[in-house]
Amino acid sequence: MDGSAIRVRGLSKAFGPNRVLRGIDFDLPAGAVTVLMGANGAGKSTLVKVLCGVHPTDRGEVTLGGRPFAPGSPAQALRAGVVTVHQNIDDGVVPDLDVASNLLLDQIADGSVGVASGRKLRDRARAVAEAVGLRVDLRRPMAELPLADRQLVAIARAMAHKPRLLILDEPTSSLSAAEAERLFALIDRLRAQGVALLYISHRMSDIRRIADRIVSMRDGVVSGVFEAQPLDTGGAVRAMLGRDLSEAAITIPAPGPVVLSMQGTVLRPGARPFDLIARAGEVVAVTGLVGAGKSALAAALFGLAAPVAGAMRLDGAPYAPASPIAAIARGVYMVPRDRRANTLIADFDIARNLSLPFLRRHARGPFLRRRSEAALGARMVAEMGVVCRSPRDGILTLSGGNQQKVAVGRWMAEASRLLVLDEPFQGVDIQARRDIGAKIRATARDRATLVLVAELDEAMEIADRILVMSEHTVAGEHRNENLDLSSVMRQVTDAHGAAA
Amino acid sequence: MTARDLAIRYGFLVLMAGLIVVFGVTASGFLTVPSAVFILQSVAITGILALGVTCTLVVGGFDLSIGAVATSALMLSAYVMVVWEMGAVAAVALCLLMGAGVGLINGFLIVKMKVPDLLATLGMMFVLLGIQRIPTEGNSIATGMALPDGTTATGTFSPAFLALGRLRLGDVLPLSVVFLLLIAVLVWSFLELTRHGRLMYAIGSNAQAAALAGANVERYKVAAYVISGVLASVGGILLAARLGRGDVASGNNLLLDSVAAALIGFAVLGASKPNAFGTAIGALFVGILLQGLTMLNAPYYTQDFVKGAVLVVALVFTFALTGRRTRSA
Numbered sequence: 001m002d003g004s005a006i007r008v009r010g011l012s013k014a015f016g017p018n019r020v021l022r023g024i025d026f027d028l029p030a031g032a033v034t035v036l037m038g039a040n041g042a043g044k045s046t047l048v049k050v051l052c053g054v055h056p057t058d059r060g061e062v063t064l065g066g067r068p069f070a071p072g073s074p075a076q077a078l079r080a081g082v083v084t085v086h087q088n089i090d091d092g093v094v095p096d097l098d099v100a101s102n103l104l105l106d107q108i109a110d111g112s113v114g115v116a117s118g119r120k121l122r123d124r125a126r127a128v129a130e131a132v133g134l135r136v137d138l139r140r141p142m143a144e145l146p147l148a149d150r151q152l153v154a155i156a157r158a159m160a161h162k163p164r165l166l167i168l169d170e171p172t173s174s175l176s177a178a179e180a181e182r183l184f185a186l187i188d189r190l191r192a193q194g195v196a197l198l199y200i201s202h203r204m205s206d207i208r209r210i211a212d213r214i215v216s217m218r219d220g221v222v223s224g225v226f227e228a229q230p231l232d233t234g235g236a237v238r239a240m241l242g243r244d245l246s247e248a249a250i251t252i253p254a255p256g257p258v259v260l261s262m263q264g265t266v267l268r269p270g271a272r273p274f275d276l277i278a279r280a281g282e283v284v285a286v287t288g289l290v291g292a293g294k295s296a297l298a299a300a301l302f303g304l305a306a307p308v309a310g311a312m313r314l315d316g317a318p319y320a321p322a323s324p325i326a327a328i329a330r331g332v333y334m335v336p337r338d339r340r341a342n343t344l345i346a347d348f349d350i351a352r353n354l355s356l357p358f359l360r361r362h363a364r365g366p367f368l369r370r371r372s373e374a375a376l377g378a379r380m381v382a383e384m385g386v387v388c389r390s391p392r393d394g395i396l397t398l399s400g401g402n403q404q405k406v407a408v409g410r411w412m413a414e415a416s417r418l419l420v421l422d423e424p425f426q427g428v429d430i431q432a433r434r435d436i437g438a439k440i441r442a443t444a445r446d447r448a449t450l451v452l453v454a455e456l457d458e459a460m461e462i463a464d465r466i467l468v469m470s471e472h473t474v475a476g477e478h479r480n481e482n483l484d485l486s487s488v489m490r491q492v493t494d495a496h497g498a499a500a
Numbered sequence: 501m502t503a504r505d506l507a508i509r510y511g512f513l514v515l516m517a518g519l520i521v522v523f524g525v526t527a528s529g530f531l532t533v534p535s536a537v538f539i540l541q542s543v544a545i546t547g548i549l550a551l552g553v554t555c556t557l558v559v560g561g562f563d564l565s566i567g568a569v570a571t572s573a574l575m576l577s578a579y580v581m582v583v584w585e586m587g588a589v590a591a592v593a594l595c596l597l598m599g600a601g602v603g604l605i606n607g608f609l610i611v612k613m614k615v616p617d618l619l620a621t622l623g624m625m626f627v628l629l630g631i632q633r634i635p636t637e638g639n640s641i642a643t644g645m646a647l648p649d650g651t652t653a654t655g656t657f658s659p660a661f662l663a664l665g666r667l668r669l670g671d672v673l674p675l676s677v678v679f680l681l682l683i684a685v686l687v688w689s690f691l692e693l694t695r696h697g698r699l700m701y702a703i704g705s706n707a708q709a710a711a712l713a714g715a716n717v718e719r720y721k722v723a724a725y726v727i728s729g730v731l732a733s734v735g736g737i738l739l740a741a742r743l744g745r746g747d748v749a750s751g752n753n754l755l756l757d758s759v760a761a762a763l764i765g766f767a768v769l770g771a772s773k774p775n776a777f778g779t780a781i782g783a784l785f786v787g788i789l790l791q792g793l794t795m796l797n798a799p800y801y802t803q804d805f806v807k808g809a810v811l812v813v814a815l816v817f818t819f820a821l822t823g824r825r826t827r828s829a
Contacts, residue, residue, distance in 0.1 A: 302712075328714040336712050343712065347705040347773060356702055357713040359695035366694040410713070 005030040005164045005196035006051070006069075006082075011060035013046055020046045022220040023060065028165060033187060033197040033210050037240045038217035038429075044200055047217070048167055051198075052084040053077030065164060078106075081164035085154050085171060093154055095143035100125035102142050103157050132156040132186055148179030155186065166190060167198045172206055184210050207233060216240040237430070250441075250480055252464045256280030259448035260301075260319075260418050265310030267296040271472035273310060278418065278448035283441055285451045285463030285480075288492060293472030294452040295337070298422045301450070302334040303327040314417060328357060331417035335408050335424055337452075343407040344395050351377025351391040354410050361414070376413060384409040385435050401432025408436055412443055422452045437462045456488060468492055508770040512817060516785050523792035530795055537672060543787035544676040545570070545735045549758035550765075550779045551687045552731030556617070557762060557774035558691060559724045560704035561610065564621040566732040567755030568628035569602050571748075573736025575632040577661070578641035578746025585655035592661070592737055599733025600726050602628065607722030621725075625755075633748060641746030657744050665741025676738045680780075683731065688776035700724060701773070753804075760811045761786060767817035786810060 006028040013021040020043045028034050038044045049055045051062070053071030062069045064080060071077035074084075093102050101108065103125040122138050129138070134152045142150060151171060158166060168187075172180040187197060187210055201207060207214065211231055216224040216239035224239025226232050262276040271293070278284050286294055299305040300312075303321030312319040314330055321327035327334070336342035345353055355362050355373045362372040377391030384405040388398060395403060408424055421440065425433045440449060440462060453459050459466050460480060468476040468491040476491035478484070524531040549566045556563040573595040580591040602624060609620035637648055643656045667675045691697035702710040703717050711717045735758075739751060764785060765771070765778025789810060790803055798806075 324712055325714050325716060334712070341706075341708060343709050345702045345705045345709055347701065352698070356699075356710070356715075359698060363695045366696060368693060368695055368698060 005065060007063045009061050011047070011050065011062065012058045013043075013050060013055060014058055020220055021050070024217075024220075024222055026215050026222050026225065028196045028198055029213075030164070030196045031191055031194045032212040033191055033199055035207050035211040035214045036198055036200045036217065037207070037214060037236055042217040042240070043220040044217060045169075048084065048169060048198075048200065051077070051165070052082055052167060078161060081162065082167070083158040083161055083163035083165070084167040084169065085151070085158055086169050093142050093150055093157075096141065098139050098141055099129075099136055099145065099153060100138040102153050103128045103138070103160070105157060106160070128156050128160045129153075132159055133189070146179070148182060151183065152186065155183075159190070163195060165196045165198065167200075169200045171199075172201065180206065207231075207236075240430075250462075250464065252479065252481065253281050253445075255282055259315060260450075261313045263311050263313075265300070265312070266308040267293050267300060267472040269308055271308075274474040276467070276474060278450060280448055281445050282464045283444050283449040283451060283462055284465045284467060285453055285459035286467045286469055287453055287456055287459040287488075288469035288475075289454065292469040292492075294454075294469055295422060296472060297469070298334060298336075298420050298450075298452055301327070301332060301418065301420050303332075331415070331447075332420070333357075333411040333414075333416045333418070334420040335411050335422065337423040337426060339403055339407040339426070343410070344403060346396055349377075349392045349394055350381060350386065350388060350398070350406055353395050353406050354380050354391075354413060357410060358414050380406075380409040380413055384412070384439060401428040401435075404428045404432060405436060408439070412439070416447050418448045418450065420450045420452070423454065424451060425453065425455075425458050433458070433461075456492070505770070508817070510769070512764075512767045512785075512814065513769070513781070516781070516788065519785075519788055519792065523788070523795070527792055527795035530792060533672065535791065535795075537674065537677070539784070539787040539791045540677040540680070541674045542791065543761075543783040544674070544680040545738050546754060546757040546761060546786075547680045547780060547783035548683050548738070549732050549735045549754055550761035550783050551683055551776060552728035552735075553758055554762045554765065554774045554776055554779045555687065555691070555700070555724045555727045555731075558697075558700045558704050559721050560707060561617040561721060561724060562621065563606065563725060563728040563732075564618060564755065564759075565602060565606060565624040565628060566728060566735075566758060567751060568625040568632075569599050569729055569732035570736035570739060570754050571751040572602075572628045572632045573599060573733040574740040574743070574751060575636075575641065575746045575748070577737055577740045578657070579635060581657050581661065582641050582643055582645070582653050582655040582746065583635075583647065588658040588661035588664075591658070592664075595733045595737050596730055599729040599731070599736075601729070602732075603726035603729025604722065606729065607725040610725070611718045611721050636746075636748075638748065640748050657741075662741050662744055665738050665743075676742070679734065679738065683734070684776060684780045687727075687731075688780075691776050696720070696723075704774075756804075757786065757807065758783075760807055764811060764814040767814040772818050782814070 008024055008026050011021055011024040012019070024047060036044055036047070046055065050057055053074045053076055056072070057070070064082065069080060069082075071080060071082070094105065100122045104121060125138050129135070132152060132155055134149070134156050136145060136149055142153065145153070171183060187199070191197060191212075199210065214226040214231055214233070214236040215222055216226070216236045218240055224236060226236050256279050258277055259280050260276070260278040262274070264273040265276065266273050286297065288294055296305070300307045303323045303326050306320065314332065319330060321330065321332065324334070345356065351373055355376055359368065362369050362376065374391065380386070381388060381391050386398070386402050386405045386409070388402065395406060398406070404424065404427070408421065411419060424436055424440070428436065440451065451459070451462055460483065463480050466478045466480055466483070466488065467474050468478070468488060470491060476488065478488060529535055549570060553563050553566055576598055577591040577595050580586050580594055581588070606621055606624055609615045609624070610617050613620075615623075636645075639645060641653070643653060645653050647653055664675055669675065669678060691700065699710065699715045700720050702713070703715060703720055707717050735754065736751070740746065743750060761783035762774060762779045764782030765775055765780070766773060768775070768778035768781045771778050786807055789806060793802070793806060794800075
């Protein structure tokens, strides 16, 4: 090993007029974990796709172990020793096959292993699995494995190629803490074996745990390289964002009149009834694990599923919406989770995505008023800080953070009584998260706002008050001031203890 | 705009212009008013059906029953006038009602009974093809025909009704062509200019997101099938008026021709989605091609092959060349 597995010099890549990479210079040393940080739109994904052979470069050169490296396809990159584990694990495995077949998929595909030989197949698969410390029943179908094991299978398969460079794209985004620790242990071993690792993540805890060096990217160039120990993570975040970010300091406003009150609400049969009040001007975060009932609460408020029992009042009047249409008519809006599935119309441009719920407002009789819609597009793009060339850009041309700004902006264009946001920070970078959070708080004065988030730090960043949900009921309530974290965590993980 | 974008956007229109030039040079009499009128008239009925099926495509559905609705309207109008001896207004009204009713049932099956659109409308197609033959025991309907009860049908097609298919404005422009143009403009305006059309496109692209934005998804889907049924019955009425008899064998090609026109429409102006303008151009394209080839003495049995080939080329245009380009960053 010559110390530097990969050298990148002057790498540029443009898509049409959009110059995504503008002369990238950096090295990836062998036996070290290089963390790549960058806001959405900085060019991280494009850089990865160039390295793993999906996109050709426009300019610049890449050398791998001293030799020029210009893969024409992902398969060529793989043969040259550049292996990528993508964010979406199921892209890399075949759920219907058993673990052994998945581990040897590449060898089966190129014919060097016959499928018929069950026992020999498993022996070879076991060797592959043990190389990464993976211990699972090789005969189990992939689909039955927990997410973390599926990911380890994908990595084990990658390791069978004896990679010189392993790229991990946000590998912990769907893992629990314990599962992530297993992954980190594996990364430690690979580092010791002299593999160069490129690790892409937004999570500071991951970065502190495994990074040997940090490369920050911004606007298609490397904006900072941090190698001195201890690593200057603050500096890396600054280099990635281009400015200092202070911790969101929450000033809790004086509570306004009650907008929403829920009494004796039961979200599913057998769940403990709870009461909930949201006042005008306050931002209430509802946190809890996946499956704790946050989405059931959102569904009840937005008329998607009536609660099993209990009464809701909005501005003092009984509130029992039978459909989203009825909820919207009462001024209750919801930004759903998972924008691609539940919010965005892929065929529409930004302006059309924004105007969708309020088309009546932009129409005279049945006929749409283009000018009114264009004005809305321009206004919300400016207000939400959406980075785009024009409001007529297709929605899918935007980065994730900007798509989310449009998804949230859609429901901020009109005044509401109650705004429910279900995981509004899902899949957005830190900068967009801060922007969206600031916007939610800045506009909160005349309505009640409920923000449903699984991550406690997101709740602390945005809320005046934090409700903890567990087992489909509200297990605790906290003012977002001198928060007793241990008590919150106890409520998150244990409903029965908190109920006492 | 790159050359590729230009090709995607205007390729099909350029192809059509080229076709007109080639036929104009090689086939004498092609570039004449009677020939143009003949082309328009030949595509009027399929064009109207195609505009209806476009509406169902817009909401992400499909209506396979349009051909059967049209032939049912053909038989129904003949039955109303020849057997029941009623007038043109009654015949037209009953046909339109029948079309709307079929659309409602299609919508009900798809929205409430959760039957997949292709299967629901396929089932409806069989039901209609069968039911239109029952009252006459499978025979065509014409004045003087023997009825199942032994009597003879004495009613006739009302002249007003026949005029729908045969009258020419200023002795040139057939009424059916006027209907096509009118309906094309109406459907285009509805889909492109009204908030209802916008919501229908939203539903077709992401029904879940449209519902969560407050669109009444079920009602719009049903409406699309009703529009499709009504327009198909209009096509059937015009066919009956042109033929002047309730011919059981007519309208075999209506379904395939109109679906082809709507799908060819995806390629026009690089829309990559169902659209009224494209559908009209698609119908016209097929009409021009067939007329030109006929004037060049191409045998009639090559027509389906030509239509199929055009459809495949258009689909390649739509799906291979216009693959959605998204920025990766």
